[in-house]
Amino acid sequence: MKLGKIILQVLFIHVFLLAGMGLKHIIPLPIPASMFGLAVLFIALCLNIIKLEWVEKGAAWLMAELLLFFIPSAVGIVNYDDMLSLKGFEILILIAVSTIIVMGMTALTAEKMCGRRRNSQ
Amino acid sequence: MMTFLITIITYIVYRLAKFLYSQRQLPFFHPLLLAPAMLIGIISIVHISASEYIGDAKWLSHMLAPATVAFAVPIYKHRQLVLKYISTILASITAGSLIAIFSSYVLAEAINLKYDFVTSILPRSITTPIAIEVSKETGGLPTLTTVFVIMTGVVGGIVGPMVIKWLSIKNPIAKGLALGMGAHGAGTNKAMEYGEQEATFSSIGMIFAAVITFASGILLIPLLMHLGQLFSL
Numbered sequence: 001m002k003l004g005k006i007i008l009q010v011l012f013i014h015v016f017l018l019a020g021m022g023l024k025h026i027i028p029l030p031i032p033a034s035m036f037g038l039a040v041l042f043i044a045l046c047l048n049i050i051k052l053e054w055v056e057k058g059a060a061w062l063m064a065e066l067l068l069f070f071i072p073s074a075v076g077i078v079n080y081d082d083m084l085s086l087k088g089f090e091i092l093i094l095i096a097v098s099t100i101i102v103m104g105m106t107a108l109t110a111e112k113m114c115g116r117r118r119n120s121q
Numbered sequence: 122m123m124t125f126l127i128t129i130i131t132y133i134v135y136r137l138a139k140f141l142y143s144q145r146q147l148p149f150f151h152p153l154l155l156a157p158a159m160l161i162g163i164i165s166i167v168h169i170s171a172s173e174y175i176g177d178a179k180w181l182s183h184m185l186a187p188a189t190v191a192f193a194v195p196i197y198k199h200r201q202l203v204l205k206y207i208s209t210i211l212a213s214i215t216a217g218s219l220i221a222i223f224s225s226y227v228l229a230e231a232i233n234l235k236y237d238f239v240t241s242i243l244p245r246s247i248t249t250p251i252a253i254e255v256s257k258e259t260g261g262l263p264t265l266t267t268v269f270v271i272m273t274g275v276v277g278g279i280v281g282p283m284v285i286k287w288l289s290i291k292n293p294i295a296k297g298l299a300l301g302m303g304a305h306g307a308g309t310n311k312a313m314e315y316g317e318q319e320a321t322f323s324s325i326g327m328i329f330a331a332v333i334t335f336a337s338g339i340l341l342i343p344l345l346m347h348l349g350q351l352f353s354l
């Protein structure tokens with residue numbers, strides 16, 4: 001029963017994906033159909049055109065199993081010999097350094113903004 | 122038939138990898154490393170090429186698109202929080218997104234990465250379905266981008282808590298936004314260990330990072346690549 005509900009809701013979410021595909025056709029911007037679909041679903045929820053319960057379970061499943069959906073692409077790594085050599089290790093270091101800087105900047109900015117907010121209140 | 126079989130096998134391997142990771146929380150056991158590794162082993166034993174495998178697993182890859190659409194639900198649920206902290210979210214995530222693109226670019230140039238590797242690595246800090254779209258729009262290779270996004274997630278889960286400790290970040294909003302910005306879904310997974318507020322802001326951070334990196338990436342990446350080529354002449 002629960003599985004059936006999830007399948008139905010996932011299919012229903014496809015309606016918004018299709019709407020997104022339609023919008024991408026009309027609006028000539030380099031924005032993927034799925035992003036348009038996200039916007040359409042969000043607006044539909046805000047305007048009470050659809051109820052949260054109609055998509056909640058299906059959306060939760062899609063997001064919980066997100067890892068599964070990009071495993072096939074990850075297998076494609078075997079087509080790139082570079083990744084398994086020294087270059088691959090250098091790339092790993094690049095990603096680690098960049099991620100540290102990004103997280104540090106984001107955290108510091110957010111903390112500063114929140115602190116200022118508290119002081120001004 | 123093949124498509125059906127590949128889908129089932131991938132699902133079983135994914136479940137197994139998730140189970141093993143829940144038993145031993147070692148970074149190398151991350152399902153995104155373990156599952157592809159096991160699948161590569163399986164397809165090489167039965168002599169299926171990676172390209173054939175990817176073709177047959179198209180149902181699973183397709184689900185990335187509705188999964189992106191599904192992110193409307195948490196944004197809708199948290200709309201009051203988003204509105205309340207909108208300036209903090211926008212400022213910190215814009216800073217993070219720009220730094221992510223610039224630092225990746227500078228470091229990639231420093232280690233002399235090939236052109237298509239550079240365009241593939243720039244959108245790496247955002248969640249895969251959208252990173253793939255940015256990569257496609259800017260001339261990167263979707264498979265490589267996926268690999269870089271995965272590496273970012275695994276690495277971010279390890280360095281995230283260190284950064285929070287080093288900078289002695291106390292605010293749960295700042296912790297959540299940093300994890301979501303820096304390491305997308307994997308960061309949000311880590312944020313759940315801190316608490317509910319951290320997890321919520323991490324998913325908010327992840328979604329905003331996707332949207333802002335998308336917007337800035339479409340403009341910035343071609344510009345950076347163009348400048349890079351000019352200077353190398």
